[in-house]
Amino acid sequence: MTATQKRIVINRIALALSTLSAVVALGFLFWILYVLFSNGINALNWNIFTMEGAPPGYEESGLKHALVGQLILVGLATLIGVPLGIMAGTYLSEYGKNSKLAHTIRDISDIMMSAPSIVIGAFVYAVVVMPMGHFSAWAGAIALGIIMIPIILRTTDDMLQLVPGTLREAAFALGAPKYKVIMDVVYRGAKAGILTGVLLGIARVGGETAPLLFTSFNDNFFTTDLNEAMPSLTVTIFNYAISPYEDWQQLGWAAAFILSMFILGLNILGRLILFYGKKRK
Amino acid sequence: MLDKIFHNMTRFSALLILFIVAWIFVVLFDHSTEAMQAFGFDFIVKDEWAPNVDKFGAYAAIFGSVVSTFLAMLIAIPVAIGVAIFLSEIAHDRIKGFFGVSVELLAAIPSVIYGMWGLFYFVPILRDLFGGMGIGLLAAAIVLSIMILPFMAAVTRDAMNTTPDILKESAYALGGTQWDVIKDIIIPYAKAGIIGSLILALGRAIGETMAVTFVMGNVHHTPASILDPTTSIPVTLANEFTEADSSIYFSSLFGLALTLLVMSFVVIAVAKFYFLRKVRKGQ
Numbered sequence: 001m002t003a004t005q006k007r008i009v010i011n012r013i014a015l016a017l018s019t020l021s022a023v024v025a026l027g028f029l030f031w032i033l034y035v036l037f038s039n040g041i042n043a044l045n046w047n048i049f050t051m052e053g054a055p056p057g058y059e060e061s062g063l064k065h066a067l068v069g070q071l072i073l074v075g076l077a078t079l080i081g082v083p084l085g086i087m088a089g090t091y092l093s094e095y096g097k098n099s100k101l102a103h104t105i106r107d108i109s110d111i112m113m114s115a116p117s118i119v120i121g122a123f124v125y126a127v128v129v130m131p132m133g134h135f136s137a138w139a140g141a142i143a144l145g146i147i148m149i150p151i152i153l154r155t156t157d158d159m160l161q162l163v164p165g166t167l168r169e170a171a172f173a174l175g176a177p178k179y180k181v182i183m184d185v186v187y188r189g190a191k192a193g194i195l196t197g198v199l200l201g202i203a204r205v206g207g208e209t210a211p212l213l214f215t216s217f218n219d220n221f222f223t224t225d226l227n228e229a230m231p232s233l234t235v236t237i238f239n240y241a242i243s244p245y246e247d248w249q250q251l252g253w254a255a256a257f258i259l260s261m262f263i264l265g266l267n268i269l270g271r272l273i274l275f276y277g278k279k280r281k
Numbered sequence: 282m283l284d285k286i287f288h289n290m291t292r293f294s295a296l297l298i299l300f301i302v303a304w305i306f307v308v309l310f311d312h313s314t315e316a317m318q319a320f321g322f323d324f325i326v327k328d329e330w331a332p333n334v335d336k337f338g339a340y341a342a343i344f345g346s347v348v349s350t351f352l353a354m355l356i357a358i359p360v361a362i363g364v365a366i367f368l369s370e371i372a373h374d375r376i377k378g379f380f381g382v383s384v385e386l387l388a389a390i391p392s393v394i395y396g397m398w399g400l401f402y403f404v405p406i407l408r409d410l411f412g413g414m415g416i417g418l419l420a421a422a423i424v425l426s427i428m429i430l431p432f433m434a435a436v437t438r439d440a441m442n443t444t445p446d447i448l449k450e451s452a453y454a455l456g457g458t459q460w461d462v463i464k465d466i467i468i469p470y471a472k473a474g475i476i477g478s479l480i481l482a483l484g485r486a487i488g489e490t491m492a493v494t495f496v497m498g499n500v501h502h503t504p505a506s507i508l509d510p511t512t513s514i515p516v517t518l519a520n521e522f523t524e525a526d527s528s529i530y531f532s533s534l535f536g537l538a539l540t541l542l543v544m545s546f547v548v549i550a551v552a553k554f555y556f557l558r559k560v561r562k563g564q
Contacts, residue, residue, distance in 0.1 A: 011458035015371055021363025022372075025434070026380065028427050029387050032398045036390075084294045091291035102295075109298050111549045114481060115542065116488020118515050122538040123305045125522065126312050146301060153298065179287035207391025210490035210515065214522040234393055234491075241397045242495065249401075256394050267389045271382075 040257020043250040048258075053220035053231070056245035063255055065222040066236040070259075072224065073140050073216055073232050074206050080145030081205070082198055085152025092153070093160035094182055106157065109150035120146050121211035129215060137230035140216025144205040151204055155197025156190075163189040192277025199270035203263045209234035233259045305542070313536035315529055324536060330501035330517075332525075337533035341501045343540065345418065345513035349493060350486045352422035352507070357430050358479060364430070365437035366463055381438070388431035396495035399424035404496055411508050419507040420496040428492040433482040440474030441467050477556030484549035488541060490515035514541040 001009075051062030088105070096102025120143050128139040163186050171181040187194070209232075212218075217229035218239055233255050240252030316324060316337060327338025368381055403424060408415030444467045452462045468475070498510025499520045512520075514537050525531045 007458050007461065011460040014460040014463070018363035018366040019371060021360045022367035022380070025360050025364050025430055026383070029383075029431065031402075032390075032395065032427070033387075035398050035402055036394060084297060087291045087294035088298060091295040095288060095291060096295065105295050105298055107553065108302055110553055111546060112298070112302060114484045114488075114545070114549045116490070116515060116545050118488065118490045118518050119305070119309070119538050119542045122518065122522070122535060123308055126308045126535070127304075149298060149301075153295075177284045179284045182287070203389060207389070207393070209391065209393045210519060213519055217523070234391065237393050237397065238491065238494075241400065252397065256391075256397060260390055260394060263389055263391060264386055267386055 036253075036257060036260060039250075039253035040260075043254035044257065048251070048254050052222045053236075055220075056243065056248050058247075061247070061251065063233070063236065063251060063258070065220065066231045066233045066255060067258070068222065068224070069137070069216075069231040070206070070233040072137060072226070073144060073212070073230060074202060076137070076141030076226075077144030077148055077205055078198075078202055080141060081148025081201065082152055084145075085149045085201070086156050086194065088149065089153045089156025090160065090182060090186075092157040094178075094186065106154070109153050112150040113154065116210075117143075117147055117208050118210035118213075121213060121215055124211070124215045132227075134227075135215065135217035135229040137216050137226040137228065140212045140230060140232065141226075143211040143215045144208060147208060147211065148201045148205050151201040152197055155200070156194055159190040159193030159197065160186055162193065192273050196270040196274040196277075199266045199273070203266035203270070206266070207234065207259065207263050209238055213238075306539075309535055309539040309542060313532055313539050315532035316536040319529060320533075324533070325540070328501065328503050332521075332527070332530050335527060335529050337529070337536075339514070339517075339533070339537055339540065341503050342512050342514045342517045342537060344503050345421075345497065345511040345516070346487055346541070346544070348507075349418055349421045349425060349497070349513055350483060352418070353425035353429065353486050354479070354483055356423065357426035357433055357482070360426075361430055361433035361437055361479075361482075362475070364434040365441055368434065368438045369441045370459060370463055370467070381435075384431045384438075385435050388435055391491070392428055392489060393491040395424055395428040395492040399492065400495040407508075413508050414498070414510060416496055416498045417508050417510045418497070418504050421493040421513070422507070424492050424496055425486055425489060428489065429482045429486050432485065433479065436478035436481065437475050440471045440478050443474060444470045473556045477552045480548060480552035480556065484545050484552060487548065488515060488545045490519050494519045514538075 047060060048062045048064075049067065050064060051060050052065045053063070054061030092102045092105060096105070124139050124143040124146070128142055129135055132139070167185055167189060168181055171185045176184070212232050212235050216232060216235075218231050218235040219229050220231065223230060237252050237255045237259065240248040240255065243249065320327075320337060324337065324339055325343060326340055328340035328344070329336050329338045330341065331337075364384070368377055368384070372380060399420060404415035404420050406415075407420050448466050448470065449462050452466045457465070493513060494516050497512060497516045499512045499516050500510045501512055501517075502509070504511040517537060518534060518541075522534055525534055
């Protein structure tokens with residue numbers, strides 16, 4: 001075999017191996033998706049949306065308590081995380097720019113973005129749950145909000161920097177004060193990007209389970225009281241899945257399916273907004 | 282006037298991040314001092330974790346975290362690099378778009394679902410293959426590797442895509458095969474970025490809770506084989522935080538949380554400051 005032939009053979013083998021690894025990896029991942037869809041759709045029925053949790057063995061049980069709890073927790077977390085994240089991102093892009101402080105904040109928030117979420121749960125347990133004396137929706141929402149801030153901060157910072165400096169200068173030349181320039185020109189220019197960041201941030205915290213385990217805790221009953229333990233889809237999935245009861249496990253699959261649809265939907269929506277936002281320009 | 286208020290509000294929010302991070306460290310440190318004083322260095326080198334006699338040694342949990350993450354990386358790295366090569370160099374444009382997006386979407390699936398799949402579908406297979414319970418270090422490592430794979434493949438592909446076309450074209454013009462170009466041009470060019478991305482994935486894997494809690498077993502014992510059930514820091518926290526009934530028990534759990542935070546902080550910081558900074562400068 002000549003050297004060239006040898007290289008061609010090695011080339012074929014290497015490419016075949018990486019194609020194989022892609023096939024195996026995607027095979028596993030689609031297997032998981034298939035399991036999720038088939039179990040989830042089988043377990044879905046109308047009761048899930050209208051009935052509250054019940055002890056195992058009851059025909060009429062649903063996930064209303066967890067669905068509403070999930071929306072409340074994620075909604076509150078959004079109210080905490082989004083304004084703080086957007087304002088902090090605005091500071092980095094419009095005021096801090098290349099200062100040392102701005103770079104430090106960017107680095108720290110990058111690290112925070114990948115920090116273990118269960119540790120945030122332990123922190124919130126110490127500063128919210130312990131002083132209050134009991135688990136609460138507030139504690140869960142605060143934990144999720146803290147996780148959300150760095151995500152929103154980074155996308156806002158990146159997206160605002162994409163707005164051309166000449167636009168700002170034009171507005172300044174008309175005599176607009178800086179806050180007006182930011183609010184009316186910069187934010188408007190980066191609207192699609194910021195919205196995408198917010199959606200991806202919501203999707204990210206929506207799937208978090210670990211920080212809720214000992215902050216909002218979980219129970220099987222419908223509640224809207226923010227000072228009480230509040231059920232969430234994610235913790236319910238965990239509790240139902242590890243229970244020995246078949247009907248609870250089925251509900252767990254239904255919850256997993258609904259949660260995944262919600263998160264995939266937000267991800268796809270975020271991408272579409274960014275895609276069409278870019279296309280129009 | 283309004284200008285000043287707006288400026289200060291944004292600055293306050295930005296500084297709040299630094300404040301929260303510092304506060305997290307202080308609170309965890311503060312709450313773990315009781316355990317640190319009671320056990321000292323034994324906390325990280327002894328594996329006796331016995332709440333009934335108030336003895337807490339975190340060695341098994343630390344060992345489980347490190348080994349499960351290491352095994353997961355060992356499985357995931359070659360596959361992720363294979364997937365990244367496939368996505369950036371081999372696949373046809375149309376397939377590339379479809380698979381690229383599905384890999385990114387899979388990275389968004391909540392980890393609790395990977396754990397649930399592992400418990401109901403993967404553990405039984407392991408049980409049939411190797412006997413025993415199926416739950417344990419190996420199951421945790423495999424589920425973890427599958428969970429971090431999409432993220433890893435996506436960031437590795439992004440790093441590979443930074444290679445300028447002109448470099449690749451020059452290599453092809455010299456008669457290089459596709460593999461020659463990948464191995465001699467793309468991988469050396471994107472090396473820092475690839476390593477940084479892999480370490481970033483490692484940082485995520487260490488702190489991952491839900492994917493492994495289902496399949497690890499939460500047994501405080503240094504395992505004799507990779508088929509034995511064991512525990513890791515996040516698994517212990519997830520299982521025991523709401524059960525702790527004495528202040529020394531709580532303090533030990535906070536000690537675990539602090540250990541985990543420091544471990545992942547160091548790993549992520551190395552990835553960011555050492556490897557990924559190089560990439561940014563290189564561009």
